[in-house]
Amino acid sequence: MxxxxxxxxxxxxxxxxxxxxxxxxxxxxxxxxxxxxxxxxxxxxxxxxxxxxxxxxAAVSVGLKAVRAHADLIRRIGSTWGIHDIAVFGSVARGEEGADSDIDFLVDAEPGRSYFDIAGFEIDLEQLLGRPVDVLTRDALDPARTRDKTMLDEAILL
The missing domain is CATH 3.40.1620.10 (YefM-like domain)
Incomplete structure (x- = not known):
């Protein structure tokens, strides 16, 4: 997009x-x-x-439903930073989030994009969602590692 x-x-x-x-x-x-x-x-x-x-x-948990409510905006923000195929994983994807949970996103970045683009996207999402956000690129994961495979398997595309 x-x-x-x-x-x-x-x-x-x-x-x-x-x-x-x-x-x-x-x-x-x-x-x-x-x-x-x-x-x-x-x-x-x-x-x-x-x-x-x-x-x-007060701090409230932000679940998958709340994240999905902002999916269009999240995708548009992502596209301004060269980020696409945005998915949620971790406690929010599993429905186990709490008031102190961050929101974990798994993304793909366009070739030539830098960590500054990923950090900019992360900061924009924190402002939008009012929660700490972690952004991880799929390129950083190794499906042969159990933990990485779990992250890939549980990721829910927005």
């Missing part, structure tokens, strides 16, 4: 259309920036309230 970063002028001129699209499809978002670098995300108000309430509340 290719994410289009709207220029500021383009977003300004098409703001009514963007808002109408979000009204009919609440999972729509608009990523706005300059020089193709994402700066902000325009999101539906209900999504904003959900994020705000979680940021102000």
């Amino acid at each position: 290719d994410t289009h970063v709207l220029g500021i002028a383009e977003a300004r001129s098409g703001l009514s259309t963007l808002i109408d699209g979000m009204t009919t499809n609440p999972s729509d978002i608009a990523i706005i920036g300059s020089h193709r670098k994402p700066e902000v995300a325009l999101i539906p108000y209900a999504t904003f309230l959900d994020l705000k309430n979680r940021a102000e509340g």
Whole structure:
């Protein structure tokens, strides 16, 4: 999936259309920036309230259902960093998460992407989900190792 970063002028001129699209499809978002670098995300108000309430509340567990609710946005964020085939593994994938659990993601990165891209994606997800996030690339795993094979087997693609 290719994410289009709207220029500021383009977003300004098409703001009514963007808002109408979000009204009919609440999972729509608009990523706005300059020089193709994402700066902000325009999101539906209900999504904003959900994020705000979680940021102000006590630590709560974030399960697979909550992660899947943000799947479109997670994939779009990933595509801005050259990350694709995003899956959840670990306690969240197994339904064993707690209030202090992090969220583990297994991803593929485009050739030529660096650890800075993976770290940027990780930071963006932590801000979105309000939880610590770990990101691991499939290339780093060896299916011959039992632990790595378990991670690959339990991963749930978003």
